Amino acid sequence: MPHAEHGHEPILQVRGLVKHYPLTQGVLIRKQVGAVKAVDGVDFDLVQGETLGIVGESGCGKSTVAKMLVNLERPTAGEIRYKGEDITKLSGRALKAVRRNIQMVFQDPYTSLNPRMTVGDIIGEPYEIHPEVAPKGSRRRKVQELLDVVGLNPEYINRYPHQFSGGQRQRIGIARGLALRPEIIVADEPVSALDVSVQAQVINLLDQLQNEFDLSYVFIAHDLSIVRHISDRVGVMYLGRIVEIGSDEEIYEHPTHPYTQALLSAVPVPDPEAREHRERIILSGDVPSPANPPSGCRFRTRCWKARERCALEVPALAVPAEFRYERGPAAHDSACHFAEEKQVVP
Amino acid sequence: MATVASEASAPGEHRPSKLLEVRDLHVEFRTRDGVAKAVNGVDYAVSAGETLAVLGESGSGKSVTAQAVMGILDMPPGRITAGQILFQGRDLLKLKEDERRLVRGAGMAMIFQDALSSLNPVLSVGEQLGEMYVVHRGMSRKDAKAKAIELMDRVRIPAARERVGQYPHQFSGGMRQRIMIAMAMALEPSLIIADEPTTALDVTVQAQVMDLLAELQREMNMGLILITHDLGVVADVADTIAVMYAGRIVEKAPVHEIYRAPAHPYTRGLLESIPRLDQKGQDLYAIKGLPPNLMNIPPGCAFHPRCPLAQDICVTEEPPLARVTYEGLVAERRSACHFWKETLDAAR
Numbered sequence: 001m002p003h004a005e006h007g008h009e010p011i012l013q014v015r016g017l018v019k020h021y022p023l024t025q026g027v028l029i030r031k032q033v034g035a036v037k038a039v040d041g042v043d044f045d046l047v048q049g050e051t052l053g054i055v056g057e058s059g060c061g062k063s064t065v066a067k068m069l070v071n072l073e074r075p076t077a078g079e080i081r082y083k084g085e086d087i088t089k090l091s092g093r094a095l096k097a098v099r100r101n102i103q104m105v106f107q108d109p110y111t112s113l114n115p116r117m118t119v120g121d122i123i124g125e126p127y128e129i130h131p132e133v134a135p136k137g138s139r140r141r142k143v144q145e146l147l148d149v150v151g152l153n154p155e156y157i158n159r160y161p162h163q164f165s166g167g168q169r170q171r172i173g174i175a176r177g178l179a180l181r182p183e184i185i186v187a188d189e190p191v192s193a194l195d196v197s198v199q200a201q202v203i204n205l206l207d208q209l210q211n212e213f214d215l216s217y218v219f220i221a222h223d224l225s226i227v228r229h230i231s232d233r234v235g236v237m238y239l240g241r242i243v244e245i246g247s248d249e250e251i252y253e254h255p256t257h258p259y260t261q262a263l264l265s266a267v268p269v270p271d272p273e274a275r276e277h278r279e280r281i282i283l284s285g286d287v288p289s290p291a292n293p294p295s296g297c298r299f300r301t302r303c304w305k306a307r308e309r310c311a312l313e314v315p316a317l318a319v320p321a322e323f324r325y326e327r328g329p330a331a332h333d334s335a336c337h338f339a340e341e342k343q344v345v346p
Numbered sequence: 347m348a349t350v351a352s353e354a355s356a357p358g359e360h361r362p363s364k365l366l367e368v369r370d371l372h373v374e375f376r377t378r379d380g381v382a383k384a385v386n387g388v389d390y391a392v393s394a395g396e397t398l399a400v401l402g403e404s405g406s407g408k409s410v411t412a413q414a415v416m417g418i419l420d421m422p423p424g425r426i427t428a429g430q431i432l433f434q435g436r437d438l439l440k441l442k443e444d445e446r447r448l449v450r451g452a453g454m455a456m457i458f459q460d461a462l463s464s465l466n467p468v469l470s471v472g473e474q475l476g477e478m479y480v481v482h483r484g485m486s487r488k489d490a491k492a493k494a495i496e497l498m499d500r501v502r503i504p505a506a507r508e509r510v511g512q513y514p515h516q517f518s519g520g521m522r523q524r525i526m527i528a529m530a531m532a533l534e535p536s537l538i539i540a541d542e543p544t545t546a547l548d549v550t551v552q553a554q555v556m557d558l559l560a561e562l563q564r565e566m567n568m569g570l571i572l573i574t575h576d577l578g579v580v581a582d583v584a585d586t587i588a589v590m591y592a593g594r595i596v597e598k599a600p601v602h603e604i605y606r607a608p609a610h611p612y613t614r615g616l617l618e619s620i621p622r623l624d625q626k627g628q629d630l631y632a633i634k635g636l637p638p639n640l641m642n643i644p645p646g647c648a649f650h651p652r653c654p655l656a657q658d659i660c661v662t663e664e665p666p667l668a669r670v671t672y673e674g675l676v677a678e679r680r681s682a683c684h685f686w687k688e689t690l691d692a693a694r
Contacts, residue, residue, distance in 0.1 A: 057548035229621030268578030
């Protein structure tokens with residue numbers, strides 16, 4: 001675990017994070033009839049300089065977590081502590097100062113860049129809000145430096161987004177994220193819109209920038225092999241909660257939660273030799289609606305191990321009792337009453 | 347490969363087992379900014395029961411080729427400038443539109459990536475499935491509805507009888523893709539073209555849908571063309587792979603051979619850019635540069651500006667899709683690289 005080695009304090013501590021979107025009915029008299037529980041109690045730490053990967057299927061709440069981390073959404077409940085200070089309670093000047101340090105890179109490089117602004121204006125826009133980072137006279141030079149850092153020609157500063165390919169646009173998005181010299185970057189599916197041959201270029205760039213600027217990443221993606229490559233620790237989300245979290249080796253080699261096992265086993269492996277002798281766990285059905293999640297363990301409706309206890313008791317995200325006195329890699333946080341180690345990746 | 351096409355103008359004699367043969371297909375799009383050459387001489391063939399994976403990035407021409415085969419290419423701006431598409435021995439490009447329509451659905455059918463935008467939002471799924479039988483088989487509405495329920499059962503949609511009257515938006519993504527599959531299977535075609543059928547789905551649902559597709563294919567002994575960019579999906583289901591780049595097939599091989607040792611630097615680059623366990627903490631292999639602009643495809647080998655092996659000959663001469671041979675190779679394997687031997691040796 002990185003915090004043991006470096007003795008670093010977590011730079012970000014997330015506790016009991018909840019986001020409910022109200023469901024309303026009626027036109028004149030609006031009344032709340034329920035809530036979409038997009039995120040429903042998420043805890044994790046982010047250590048300085050590490051990459052925390054968050055994986056999960058669509059609708060699991062991973063993007064909502066990302067938005068709350070950069071304050072694009074206000075949590076319904078819970079805390080996000082940046083260096084010990086709860087940023088969900090901040091406003092005004094104090095909030096602005098914190099936001100500078102937590103920046104975001106978005107998924108879709110086609111819609112997240114304003115088509116009517118030049119690249120220079122897009123990357124330099126953060127300086128309008130935080131002029132203390134770069135005084136007016138030095139901005140153009142700063143933007144050109146950033147273009148160079150992300151591997152684009154600094155002469156492209158006056159071009160428009162449509163003049164760039166998808167991979168180059170994602171580099172522009174990354175340059176914008178770096179403009180304010182943040183400590184934390186939240187990247188929400190930063191490569192999933194890109195072609196395979198270009199994905200690797202962007203992943204390498206993110207890796208290199210992390211070393212250069214000592215960045216901490218929250219890396220959200222659904223591609224499990226990319227998450228494994230870039231992450232120090234990985235959290236698996238299902239229906240608004242983290243079901244298992246640990247180091248990349250603990251999660252990928254020694255998963256103990258049935259959902260993680262099913263997810264890993266479903267990933268197509270680029271090796272035709274593996275297709276005969278690999279065991280696939282095919283889950284039945286679809287993810288239930290987050291407006292009406294199952295009682296107890298949320299995964300129980302699709303779980304092959306589910307018993308009565310799973311419907312009654314919400315399993316806590318902790319080291320399962322059977323592994324508590326072990327020191328092995330199976331002893332990591334897993335929210336399952338019947339956690340069992342199982343190797344699924346050949 | 348124009349010579350091959352002209353030699354074999356009497357089809358069906360020497361290769362009767364081929365269900366579909368695409369020969370030297372060329373497709374271009376006329377736009378205001380110029381002519382985009384989307385497909386530049388593609389040859390491939392599929393037999394009954396075989397799965398051919400067509401692998402490529404966006405703009406490689408994989409989907410345009412499939413649209414030309416299905417006869418659903420937008421013309422204009424698209425134009426088929428040369429080639430033949432032989433389906434069960436008949437050249438589809440010589441058929442009239444009403445003859446072509448009979449082939450679509452009954453002879454071959456297509457599954458699209460995005461089920462929500464491919465289904466009609468204002469018709470119930472039962473009506474859309476039943477329509478196939480009303481139009482092609484002249485069934486009554488009542489019989490067609492019974493058939494629709496049968497189809498939904500077959501693609502394992504739970505409670506088919508109750509759900510037959512529901513609309514596409516009432517189904518989840520995985521269920522909608524099953525409805526697409528059901529629609530494609532309705533008239534029991536001999537060829538299915540699936541264009542990125544699971545790209546929009548989550549991994550656990552993707553596995554369910556691919557399994558279903560493979561099972562139905564086996565049952566009905568259909569030919570399947572799977573168009574995808576996902577090397578994992580290909581490894582899971584394909585028999586043969588055709589890798590496309592800039593509108594051409596650059597490598598064609600049995601699935602086991604290509605993953606063991608690619609014979610084209612582009613394929614090799616794709617395979618190596620997948621993160622592997624032993625590479626943790628190192629840079630990923632990345633193919634340098636960008637896919638080419640189809641209005642301005644590089645001369646010679648289109649891949650040469652991005653290729654680590656490129657020599658002078660690669661700029662001046664377009665490499666043919668040459669036969670690859672080595673000891674132990676039984677099936678046909680081809681690579682469009684002047685240096686396929688070197689590439690293969692480096693990988694082995």
